[in-house]
Amino acid sequence: MTKLRLKMNLAELEAFLSREFPQGFGPGRPHSIISVSPGTAKVRLRAGEDQLRPGGTVSGPSLMGAADAAVYVAILAVLGPVAHAVTTNLSINFFKRPQPGDIIADCKLLKTGKRLVIGEVAMRAEGDEELVAHCVATYSVPPR
């Protein structure tokens, strides 16, 4: 893997995503970026009404959405805003029902290839060390 460099910082990513992905990012939306570095991204999933399932815990599809978003953020950060990346494969294991509260999705890129980028995501309830879920997602990216 060639050395990765940040092409967008946190503020640029939030602005880009609020515009391009308004269901997920922006004021009042469930996802926000906590931090980003070359090859990693940390995304918060706010546990609002829409994300809850009976019992008050975050639903599986909300976790999947947050995992997918975390990988997307990590990819945009190193590829820049022009990238039209699309998920081609996502595989997720669910380990336990999270406690009510926010979820932190911690993405590390495993490979940044010319056509495929793969990231893994560790998901935890905020303040808890144990994994709630673990996800590996592949994005197809335009050749550079």
Next chain:
Amino acid sequence: MTKLRLKMNLAELEAFLSREFPQGFGPGRPHSIISVSPGTAKVRLRAGEDQLRPGGTVSGPSLMGAADAAVYVAILAVLGPVAHAVTTNLSINFFKRPQPGDIIADCKLLKTGKRLVIGEVAMRAEGDEELVAHCVATYSVPPR
């Protein structure tokens, strides 16, 4: 696989899901059941505002949610309303951006074991033959 029998019909499933899974099912919600048989379920994902992504097509997380829901419906139908089934693994491949419009998620149970039930889901834009996505999901079910 022992012969599967329906323990809930379509109306019973819709009533149960509107109560237990109100984010997904019920009036004004994105998911509805088209049909169910022992070992299969067909679920419609209504492509409303919340499910769309830029370009007017259904988002990946919405497809994942519908796939997960279709397997859940197929499981409830043969296990009955008492089941507390939880997804333990979901793997999905995305093949192409769907055309704007509803998505049909077609689930077939591959195995109905004592502790694990596995279903596969073929997803298509309504009226189109080509797959938009294909998903395999495992649910952990309480021992019977």
Next chain:
Amino acid sequence: MTKLRLKMNLAELEAFLSREFPQGFGPGRPHSIISVSPGTAKVRLRAGEDQLRPGGTVSGPSLMGAADAAVYVAILAVLGPVAHAVTTNLSINFFKRPQPGDIIADCKLLKTGKRLVIGEVAMRAEGDEELVAHCVATYSVPPR
């Protein structure tokens, strides 16, 4: 999916694979092709000594190898002998220990794209209807 046509028949495939993939195919080797059609392939895994695990049943890695081979055969059949296809992702669910005996791996291509081809494989002990395993594999293929 544009209409698929066979570019290699069964005899051509066996000859090609015995040469290019001699660990798997050819006299005395574990894999052989039962049938092929545009978009499908059926491969036999002979349950020899090397494939067995304690208890006389075929091992998980042997099943994975046969699933991977079945998708490869289905791809070669429609892309022709020039293809340098490589597996990029393989996801398999194991359902039950197979009975001692041969395994039949039944592949259907789900998508035949310009860069990615995805196939699913149903695996059964010969003569048994129940699934032993189910696999979905993605191959990266050279642009055509």
Next chain:
Amino acid sequence: MTKLRLKMNLAELEAFLSREFPQGFGPGRPHSIISVSPGTAKVRLRAGEDQLRPGGTVSGPSLMGAADAAVYVAILAVLGPVAHAVTTNLSINFFKRPQPGDIIADCKLLKTGKRLVIGEVAMRAEGDEELVAHCVATYSVPPR
């Protein structure tokens, strides 16, 4: 995750596996254990004739077998020799053709539950830092 403790050391694991899994472990066999700790295992895949594919690199099925074996070793180490663990799901991404030579499979358990244990495996050519493949596997274990 409750604190894990080793119930078998490296020598006990090698002895157990040579007896129970003679195709994989033991003198002249492809797999050997490099190290083990509570929740991790490192396994070497010797790149012998049987594991090679055209071009002299280790084949995909050999990598899958080594990943599966690494998770099995990590599980036995903390569950002890009585465990009849079976793989229920394995998902692997292949990143690049490894250089000729041995492969190191580095397993970390992500969850050690009562019924399911999940491990992830990073695979590299010996002496190389880049990933060759990355795998996540789920084992079903007898209730304890």
